[in-house]
Amino acid sequence: MSSTQTLGTTRQRAPSKRALATRTRVLDAAEAVFADRGFDGATIRDIAAQAGEPVGTIHPHGGGKEALFHRTVARRAAALSQARLDALDRQRADGPLTLEGLLSAFMRPFFELSADDPRWRHYARIVAFVSADDRWRAIAAECFDPTAEIFLAELLALTPSASRRQAAEGFVFSVSAMLALLTSQGRIAALGQSPAPQADQIDHLIRYCAAGLAA
């Protein structure tokens, strides 16, 4: 490939391929470090080292630590939402929606992506942080609430005896259980005294949440 500076007439408006690649590496590195240490525990230097980039490169691409965190969360949010909504459509195509089907559409895509790609596993931990800490409420509202509203509306339709308030509580309980399964494998293994196949765990999670929501 020729160098990027000899392209002649092309204006330098759009980021070059190389700049885009750097941005991706910086975001991947931020994802890994934020997942491992949390927002306050992570340092720009750690992220730069993980990305194999000099420290100064992080700021042009991230725009400060908070903005970098925001971008890290936002980057995969649309893909995650789309995977969930696609799964919901597929459940609907299979017949009338059930509680298990609804939960499956919400939860399974996350686990499938995490199984395929370690970066999605990092992302899952970051989602857990964002969901648990009111400090990131604005980010959660932007990235996750729209999809949550859709699933909550379906949940309300499936449990007509529940108030919206009760449905919201049950939804939050279920999401917290899902995030616990994604992030607390260590504790589960310690208490359970044996490793478990992931597929069984997910089936168990969905049964657990469906029964709880039905109650």
Added chain:
Amino acid sequence: MSSTQTLGTTRQRAPSKRALATRTRVLDAAEAVFADRGFDGATIRDIAAQAGEPVGTIHPHGGGKEALFHRTVARRAAALSQARLDALDRQRADGPLTLEGLLSAFMRPFFELSADDPRWRHYARIVAFVSADDRWRAIAAECFDPTAEIFLAELLALTPSASRRQAAEGFVFSVSAMLALLTSQGRIAALGQSPAPQADQIDHLIRYCAAGLAA
């Protein structure tokens, strides 16, 4: 009251009343600041300011930031465990133990203490941090696992068809739902679009978990 230095024959082995009062204030302040900002976000200076003490006073009482965090978690752990075990005994006295009774004994004491005392509310947030982050596994193992084992054994007895592994998963799901209710009031209110009386929420939580565990 007379000053502490004129007591004559008493050796200065045991901490003076004043020192004990300072220690209590330092731990209360640490509890509040750790709960608000997390371990990495909290600073010794914030804790000192909250306690109304000079910065240097924190180290003699806490022995470093990590040790101070450990002491903060450990201080109320015994009282919490005892409250849970007492509640379990009371449930047993009322007749054969049920799933709801077991969950009630584990969860209600925490909510009752939180309702009475804002410091217990801070403590609840810290417990959530410790439970969610593998970094504090050793502290969790020391402070919470012994009681968790007892309740897990009762749970296994009540659900004979479940393996230990499944019981442990269900237990972790239930604890995460409980902690979500303690820490995510903001998100629940936002999704639910109306405030909820706490008593109803706890009843709902216990019904939800009991149904999930029965599944």
Added chain:
DNA sequence: GTCTATATGTAGATAGAC
């Protein structure tokens, strides 16, 4: 035991060369 002052390291951010 309590508090003041300070040592030491490292954080986030930026200015300016390439």
Added chain:
DNA sequence: GTCTATCTACATATAGAC
């Protein structure tokens, strides 16, 4: 756009006066 070198601020921790 990329990278080097550096600035400023504040973190934890401690040494030593009271």
